[in-house]
Amino acid sequence: MFELFDExxxxxxxxILTVCTGNICRSPLAASLLxxxxxxxxxxxxxxxxxxxxxxxxxxxxxxxxxxxDLHDATRHQARQITAEAVAEADLVLALAREHRRxxxxxxxxxxxxxxxxxxxxxxxxxxxxxxxxxxxxxxxxRMRLAVTRAAQARGAAAPPDSPEDDExxxxxxxxxxxxxxxxxxxxxxxxxxxEFLRAAAAPAGAGSAEVRT
Numbered sequence: 458m459f460e461l462f463d464e465x466x467x468x469x470x471x472x473i474l475t476v477c478t479g480n481i482c483r484s485p486l487a488a489s490l491l492x493x494x495x496x497x498x499x500x501x502x503x504x505x506x507x508x509x510x511x512x513x514x515x516x517x518x519x520x521x522x523x524x525x526x527d528l529h530d531a532t533r534h535q536a537r538q539i540t541a542e543a544v545a546e547a548d549l550v551l552a553l554a555r556e557h558r559r560x561x562x563x564x565x566x567x568x569x570x571x572x573x574x575x576x577x578x579x580x581x582x583x584x585x586x587x588x589x590x591x592x593x594x595x596x597x598x599x600r601m602r603l604a605v606t607r608a609a610q611a612r613g614a615a616a617p618p619d620s621p622e623d624d625e626x627x628x629x630x631x632x633x634x635x636x637x638x639x640x641x642x643x644x645x646x647x648x649x650x651x652x653e654f655l656r657a658a659a660a661p662a663g664a665g666s667a668e669v670r671t
Contacts, residue, residue, distance in 0.1 A: 467548060470499040471598040471655075474547035475575070476557040480506030480536035482519045482630050483553040483640060487575060487648055489528040491551075494652035498659050499598050505539035507560040512536060516630060518637045526645070544568050548598075549605050551575045551651070553644075554625040570609050577624040579647040582654045584611035597659035604658035 473491060477484035488504035495502070513536045515523065523531035544550060544565040550572035552558035561572045573581070585607040618624050626647070629640040 467598075467602065469598055470501050471549070471601040471659075472547045473500065473502045473549045473551065474539075474543055475502070475504040475551045475553070476507065476539055476561055477504075477553040478506055478508050478557070478628065479513070479516075479630065480504055480509040480538075481513050481516045481534075483626050483628065483644060485515050485531065485534045485536075486519055486523055486528070486641075487551060487553065487626075487644055489523060489531050489534075490526065490645065490648045491652060492530065493528060494649060495655060498601075498656065499596070500601070500655070503543065504534075505537050505543055507539055507557055509536045509538040511538055518634070519629070519640075522637065522641050539564065541565050544572075547571065548602050549573075549578075551578060554628070555621065571605055573608065574624045575626060575651065576643065576647045577618075578608055579650040580618065580624065581608045581611040581615050582650055584615045585654070597661070600658050600660075601655050604655060608654075 473488075475484040475487040475491070484504040484506065488502045491500075491502045514520070515531050515534045520531050523529075539560070541564045544561050545568070547568075548571060550558070550561050550568055552561060552572060552574045555574060558572050558574055562569045585604065626643045627636060627640045629637040
């Protein structure tokens with residue numbers, strides 16, 4: 458597919474897009490948790506699916522997990538299909554599996570620089586220091602965009618995962634309670650690591666830089 462978007466620098470709020478297959482399990486849970494963890498920052502978070510069940514609500518077992526996490530906006534979720542426009546507008550794309558990242562980059566090739574799997578991004582965080590981001594010119598959104606660039610650069614420094622699947626969140630759709638819990642156990646800590654990294658990057662000069670836990 459041809460890319461129809463220019464390379465103009467982005468400004469304003471920082472935009473995150475989470476992507477899975479049907480947009481009824483993993484990506485809406487990740488998006489909802491990111492919204493809460495990043496509350497108070499100039500950030501917008503949306504989700505989409507590569508084969509979305511358009512208009513469908515969140516899958517019932519995953520909705521129960523969302524409720525256990527006090528993520529009440531999950532009840533309003535409606536699945537939507539990923540588009541090139543949504544990818545191009547995102548400052549950070551967090552795919553739940555490698556196939557979703559591939560689909561994202563096929564839509565917008567330059568998203569190769571801003572698209573990661575969720576667990577890959579969390580794995581790269583220790584190699585993408587945020588010290589001094591607050592001293593850089595620009596607003597919090599600009600500093601978070603710089604953080605994404607640093608994470609992309611860290612791909613060359615970080616050791617690869619033991620298995621490629623270690624960078625993915627298992628798809629629980631239609632599976633047992635145990636698989637849903639495994640998906641949750643992979644997704645939630647990764648989201649919190651990403652959110653803490655972005656919060657540290659967004660902090661203005663003089664606010665201090667907290668250590669990012671992984």
